[in-house]
Amino acid sequence: EARKINSNLEQLILVEGYMDVIALFQYGISCALATLGTASSIAHLEKIFRHTNRLVVCFDGDAAGRKAAERLLENALPAMKDGREILFMFLPAGEDPDTFIKNKGKEAFLYEVEQAAPLEDELFAIAGRDIAMDSDAGVARFVSNALPLIAQLPKGIFKARIIRQLAERAGVTEQLLEEQLQQQRVNKPPARHNEANKASQPSARANQEKNQHPEMNISGPGQTGNAVAAHSNQQNGDGRNAKNNSPVNTAQTGGSGHNASPPLVWALATLLHFPQFAGEVEIHEQLLASKAPEAQLLGSLYRFIRGVLNDEGSAPTTYRILGHWHGTDIGRELGRAAANHTPAQDSNVALQEFRDTLQRLVEQQHQAGEREKALALAARNPSELSPEDKAFLLNLGKKSPGKA
Structure with a gap:
């Protein structure tokens, strides 16, 4: 019909x-x-x-x-x-x-x-449900949940894209994920007939x-x-009906729970729901300079709101922001973030969560820089290390008890 x-x-x-x-x-x-x-x-x-x-x-x-x-x-x-x-x-x-x-x-x-x-957003939401992504154990569980789902995809560009996205979210290499998928193919369990039957139940x-x-x-x-x-008829929506009351697609980050989406995405969604935060919180330039697509998107949003604040004295509404980028890739990404990540309704609570999330992101960037430096030093001959290098490695080891 x-x-x-x-x-x-x-x-x-x-x-x-x-x-x-x-x-x-x-x-x-x-x-x-x-x-x-x-x-x-x-x-x-x-x-x-x-x-x-x-x-x-x-x-x-x-x-x-x-x-x-x-x-x-x-x-x-x-x-x-x-x-x-x-x-x-x-x-x-x-x-x-x-x-x-x-x-x-x-x-x-x-x-x-x-x-x-x-589909990939929903897949990652399912894999990351009830998982705290701010710990190594949480990331490992997230990857462990996601890989069996990805393994069911037919070989092709779509599957390769999802593997790349998982690698970015988890902070691991695509090669490692490919090896894990190959291992799962070798140890593939029998088909879950009961689950398949359940799926067809009304x-x-x-x-x-x-x-x-x-x-x-x-x-x-x-x-x-x-x-x-x-x-x-085909979609002709004009983007004026924002999904302010939509249920959260995954558990919220920053005091309301945690999810598999990067904290950058959560910060982006919060700023989109509360544009006035751009006038109350200064986002660290180091964070905005990140090459991560979400960081670049956050930077574009932050600078646009700040520009309107400087010119007009008040922050633009969410509708105006979406209208500004309507029909563009940025507009679609912003709309998706607003729809799938709903911050606390109380602006004071949301503001504190926003601050905490940004602080956590800066700390994570700093820790990532320290890990990169430590790996580079570990690859060198110990006799080539300066006293400062040795002190750095010693202090880093004290910060992470129980880790190699």
Whole structure:
């Protein structure tokens, strides 16, 4: 049905219930389809990818919705050939596509679609759940969780990109990760049939709808199981509906918990939610000079806000910032950060978290510099070390008891 309405089907939006599909269609969105609990298997996803290379998964933001998204992601990994794209969007707690579009309208819904997070962001969020990334043990656990997921991806550019991103997040080399993946292939355990079966089990809401309306259980030739197709004109959101009340995609950093995203991303999201912080906190130039993409993005945001502050005497709003970079790569990255990382609502708490995060980042940079220097000194002949070099190594060892 979606193909009949959209001859050039650029994307499909996957929702949980057929009532969501109907509501979206009523508002002119004609590329939606409903899982009714069955469209998350790899066979169904392969059918979806025959019609489009872009799938946006729109589930409720509650625990059940996120668990369903996690199962879908795990099943989708083997189907992620180069050129295919799966993105995830989670609606605020208590909302589903049906209620959201009726309460906030088509423009707001399409804006949320535009801000959907790519599969790799959701993968890293799952791998880093409840893990403190400010310790070596936490990073090791994060990598250990992420590698089995990455191992399921087919060989190609997409898989190589995710391995590179994992290496950057964990501060390790791609070669080390490749070796770990090779070792996992050698020791690959039997397939988890129980998990695969669980993935195809309908959610409570989908079961309820199927039982109440059996006439909507479509299963005919050429159709995707029980999926009900129909809806969405292409996204034309103007970016005015920021996701201020969206649930946090991963546990928050800086006093509200920790997540797998780099602290730089957290600082970026906080400054975007509270632009006035640029006038209250001076970000260390050493941090802004980092070559990390997130640091460069933070620098661009910080300097833009400071420029407006100097010219106009007050900080620009989040909407104005997003509008300034609307349609650009920077705008998309900022929108994604704002959507997936929500700081504390209390500005005083958020400000302290912001300060703490920046301080932690500067300390981490300093520690990284010390480690690099220590490695360089360790590679030299001990007889070539100066008294200052030896004192440096001795002091560094005292700072890290129990470490080599």
